[in-house]
Amino acid sequence: MNNLNWYFPKTIKEATDLITKEKVLFHAGGTALLPRNLDKINGFINLSDLPLHYFKKENDTVEFGSMNTYANIVSKIYEIDSENILLKSLQTSADTPLRNRITIGGSIAFAPPWSDIIGALIVLDAKILLSGENNGDFPIEKFLQNPKLKQNSLVTGIKFNLSNWKSFSYRNIRTKKDMPAFHIVAMLKIENEIIQDSKIIITGTVNRFDKIIEVENYLKNRKIDDIEFSQIEKLVDVKFTGKRFSDPEYSQKLVGIELGRGIKKLVRNL
Numbered sequence: 001m002n003n004l005n006w007y008f009p010k011t012i013k014e015a016t017d018l019i020t021k022e023k024v025l026f027h028a029g030g031t032a033l034l035p036r037n038l039d040k041i042n043g044f045i046n047l048s049d050l051p052l053h054y055f056k057k058e059n060d061t062v063e064f065g066s067m068n069t070y071a072n073i074v075s076k077i078y079e080i081d082s083e084n085i086l087l088k089s090l091q092t093s094a095d096t097p098l099r100n101r102i103t104i105g106g107s108i109a110f111a112p113p114w115s116d117i118i119g120a121l122i123v124l125d126a127k128i129l130l131s132g133e134n135n136g137d138f139p140i141e142k143f144l145q146n147p148k149l150k151q152n153s154l155v156t157g158i159k160f161n162l163s164n165w166k167s168f169s170y171r172n173i174r175t176k177k178d179m180p181a182f183h184i185v186a187m188l189k190i191e192n193e194i195i196q197d198s199k200i201i202i203t204g205t206v207n208r209f210d211k212i213i214e215v216e217n218y219l220k221n222r223k224i225d226d227i228e229f230s231q232i233e234k235l236v237d238v239k240f241t242g243k244r245f246s247d248p249e250y251s252q253k254l255v256g257i258e259l260g261r262g263i264k265k266l267v268r269n270l
Ligand SMILES: Cc1cc2nc3c(=O)[nH]c(=O)nc-3n(C[C@H](O)[C@H](O)[C@H](O)COP(=O)(O)OP(=O)(O)OC[C@H]3O[C@@H](n4cnc5c(N)ncnc54)[C@H](O)[C@@H]3O)c2cc1C
Pocket: 025, 026, 027, 028, 029, 030, 031, 032, 033, 034, 047, 066, 093, 094, 098, 101, 102, 103, 104, 105, 106, 107, 108, 109, 110, 111, 112, 114, 115, 116, 117, 153, 154, 155, 156, 178, 179, 180
């Protein structure tokens, strides 16, 4: 194995200058780096000393620095918006020691199929804040679809608006410690017992994430009492590889059932 150099930048500029060196990687929580083959790497840029542990709220806009952990997000959001989809998505993610290490930035840059944060960020229309070769605020979907945005760039934070939409999250796991085979997130805007609008995302699919537009269209302007939950199940058409925990056909059937159940619970608990 190579001798690994460790760099400890104190400013974002130092960190983004360092990443242009050959064969170095940012190190945030380090949870995705341990299992990696490190032979091809010369060093790590430790991000702990950067001013990226911040949290800001201005009116309804919330911003988290990228070095906030899942645990930090859960405790902060709990104080300001207990209905928030990020809170619901992350509060049972992985386990407590991991939630204390896994960071926003590492999770967005790595974005594994079992990610518990990506679906929530998509339905929140979150912006990813970047510094380095790419600078500025980028919609999360654009960031995920364009790998060039990651090149020599540091995720410095996320930004999104709070809303009064109702939400639910469902992680498909076999045991408490499992990574999810898939994760459903949904946000519903409900007024006068009518679904005005909805955003539904399933992650862990062949496409990494799918918008469930058919169900969103079905729900639009529909009275809660007129929703046929068995109909929702039939409208979900997403594919799974089956390379992970379970049979893809089983997951395909289950994901529809769980989405129907989730929406039922959400609208009946109003
Ligand atoms: C046993 C186990 C179970 C897990 N279960 C889950 C789960 O159920 N749900 C879930 O959501 N996650 C889970 N995770 C976490 C997930 O798999 C990743 O390990 C995690 O999201 C990476 O975040 P990190 O902060 O540790 O990043 P790191 O491991 O530090 O980095 C990951 C990658 O991102 C790059 N990077 C890091 N920070 C930045 C930045 N700010 N800007 C640009 N690039 C950056 C690094 O160079 C590296 O390539 C689990 C991890 C483990 C080990």
